[in-house]
Amino acid sequence: MTNPVYCAVDTADKDHARALAARVAGRVGGIKLGLEFFMANGREGVATVAGESGVPVFLDLKLHDIPNTVAGAVRALAACPYDILTVHAGGGSDMMRAAKDAARPGAKVVGVTVLTSMDEYDLAATGVIGTPADQVRRLAVLAQGAGLDGIVCSAHEVAAMRAAWPEGVFIVPGIRPAGSDIGDQKRVMTPREAMAAGASILVVGRPITGADDPGAAADAIFQSLCQSL
Numbered sequence: 179m180t181n182p183v184y185c186a187v188d189t190a191d192k193d194h195a196r197a198l199a200a201r202v203a204g205r206v207g208g209i210k211l212g213l214e215f216f217m218a219n220g221r222e223g224v225a226t227v228a229g230e231s232g233v234p235v236f237l238d239l240k241l242h243d244i245p246n247t248v249a250g251a252v253r254a255l256a257a258c259p260y261d262i263l264t265v266h267a268g269g270g271s272d273m274m275r276a277a278k279d280a281a282r283p284g285a286k287v288v289g290v291t292v293l294t295s296m297d298e299y300d301l302a303a304t305g306v307i308g309t310p311a312d313q314v315r316r317l318a319v320l321a322q323g324a325g326l327d328g329i330v331c332s333a334h335e336v337a338a339m340r341a342a343w344p345e346g347v348f349i350v351p352g353i354r355p356a357g358s359d360i361g362d363q364k365r366v367m368t369p370r371e372a373m374a375a376g377a378s379i380l381v382v383g384r385p386i387t388g389a390d391d392p393g394a395a396a397d398a399i400f401q402s403l404c405q406s407l
């Protein structure tokens with residue numbers, strides 16, 4: 179099977195990111211570089227890590243602004259070698275369409291729905307009444323209508339989302355091997371469970387990057403998937 183595990187390389191330190199990427203490259207399907215890395219190292223940093231690691235790069239910037247601004251931001255990334263880019267689906271249909279239209283040819287643009295660090299109570303505090311599943315469904319419909327390639331959601335919603343959008347790409351963070359520390363995540367599942375539910379890509383950060391041997395930790399996750407599927 180194609181390795182669906184993407185390692186979230188969450189650090190502002192370019193050399194640490196390069197070292198981590200080197201240790202997991204060949205043992206993951208790709209790496210994810212997010213806001214922490216991008217704020218510190220920008221497009222050149224992304225290009226460096228992408229070029230050295232040779233694996234697909236998921237650039238997780240979670241853009242969320244008016245359509246014109248988001249389109250400009252995405253155009254400014256044109257020379258940046260990303261394969262997947264995130265925007266917040268809550269930015270609305272026009273914003274998502276603008277991002278997709280401005281993206282690099284061939285790159286996937288996916289909409290972040292309800293962060294995996296939030297539960298029903300956190301959602302209610304932002305004025306959204308209902309379950310995370312309700313809100314994910316609402317935003318997935320918007321993302322699909324806007325021409326995005328898929329969504330980011332937790333493993334708890336992915337089965338229903340895939341049933342409604344069979345060709346969608348479903349990126350699932352909040353992945354925790356049994357017994358590992360949950361940290362700030364609230365909607366979590368094990369790698370096996372998330373794949374069985376229909377995830378396309380599993381985003382795994384601290385369970386890999388915090389391990390003594392990140393390469394071995396990534397391997398162990400992939401092996402657990404090969405045994406179960």
Ligand SMILES: O=C(O)c1cc(=O)[nH]c(=O)n1[C@@H]1O[C@H](COP(=O)(O)O)[C@@H](O)[C@H]1O
Nearest residue numbers: 186238292293294330351352381382383384
């Ligand atoms: O878009 C994301 O990747 C993302 C969305 C989401 O809802 N939850 C979430 O945790 N993430 C990212 O996935 C990674 C999870 O990291 P760990 O909790 O360390 O495995 C981080 O880089 C988050 O920014």
